Amino acid sequence: MRKEDGSEPMTTSPFNRHNDPFSLTEKEFWDLICTISRQAVLETHEQAYIDAQGPSAETIGAELLDGMSLGEKIDRVQSLIDSRNPFIKPRLSTAGERAAPIDKIMHRRVSERLLELAGDLIEAATGEEGSAEDWRDFLSLHEGALGAVIDPVDGTSNQRAVREAFSCNIAIYRSRGDGTFDLLGAVCTNSSLETLWFNLNPGSAGMMSPAGTSIDLTGAAFDPGKRVPGTLATVGTRGPARDELSGILDPYSSFHLPPAEYGGQTHYDPALTVFLTSGAPKMISWPLSELEYLYVPHDQAVYDAIPMVGVLLAGNCSYYVAKTGKVAGLDEVISWLSDVKSPKGDDPNHHRPFKAGLLVRDGANPNTTSAILKKIKAMVR
Secondary structure, three states, rough: OOOOOOOOOOOOOOOOOOOOOOOOOOOHHHHHHHHHHHHHHHHHHHHHHHHHHHOOOOOOOOOOOOOOOHHHHHHHHHHHHHHHOOOHOOOOOOOOOOOHHHHHHHHHHHHHHHHHOOOOOOOEEEOOOOOOHHHHHHHHOOOEEEEEEEEEEEEEHHHOOOOOOOEEEEEEEOOOOOOOOOEEEEEEEEEOEEEEEEEEEOOOEEEEOOOOEEEEEEOOOOOOOOOOOOOOOOOOHHHHHHOOOOHHHOOOOOOOOOOOEOOOEEOOOOOOOOOOOOOHEEEEEHHOOOEEEEOOOOOOHHHOOOOOOOHHHHEEEEEEEOOOEEEEEEHHHHHHHHOOOEEEEEEOOOOOEEEOOEEOOOOEEEEEEEHHHHHHHOOOO
């Protein structure tokens, strides 16, 4: 049965069986996930203002949703204050920055919205901040059921220290009924409010700008010349991380780059230009950026690396596995990210199936790429 607008309700391909003629269409479903992801980033920014305002939240003049009365806006902001838990428990995941109040607040907000607004489709939601019960519910989903794996604030230390370079990542999976899953798609929004999404049926990807302009990325023929040679983004915030990256950060190593002008001088055989913020927030912006390399220095959990599928669907780039120096194809990357594991016991790598490696834009100097791969292979243990 068609809906009143003429669209088809969601079916078993690629989601779950729904006989309700008022079920969401696939487009409506992904639009909803996109809205939740973008709203989460805005609310993550907003929370600091709420915290600073304290009990006088009613003086905040504007809220995040259009069409709300002043009273509704006051209630909305107050609900965020009320949702804060002063007794924040450590996250179940042992990866990354220790959980901060904003992690728990936004995990709860995103989970609640997913289950409230798409509960006829999404039956469980978990992620880096998920509880043991959340993970049990997700891993025990019956065959054909959908679940969400989320990282509501990917880049907690960036968000807390500099209020940028973080993202909200929401990946949707279909259960095979035996604790294994098929990745269906994802929506990821960074703190610049750029959104990267992909849907693996039929294999499409796109981006949305902060103002809402949408573009189709699928197999987009980006100009290989639209890149800045020798630019590389990676994560190296703390001292030990920078020590691991010493080969890449070395100002005297040769990377076979052309002469570059800097400070009124010509520098021959220059070093790499390295940006020390990366991960999912920079993967999201990759398709439209001029960055030449993005280095993932450690094996990742699915919620950290999920935008990579959208990046590869956009084309004109390759992902090299650090340990082997070999290219991982799109199907291999999808298989890594479909291998969802919960954090378990004392093994922090139990839930990290995505392999460390180097994302390389087409047109990059192969000698430069080779030099970088040699250095990162020595760093990856």
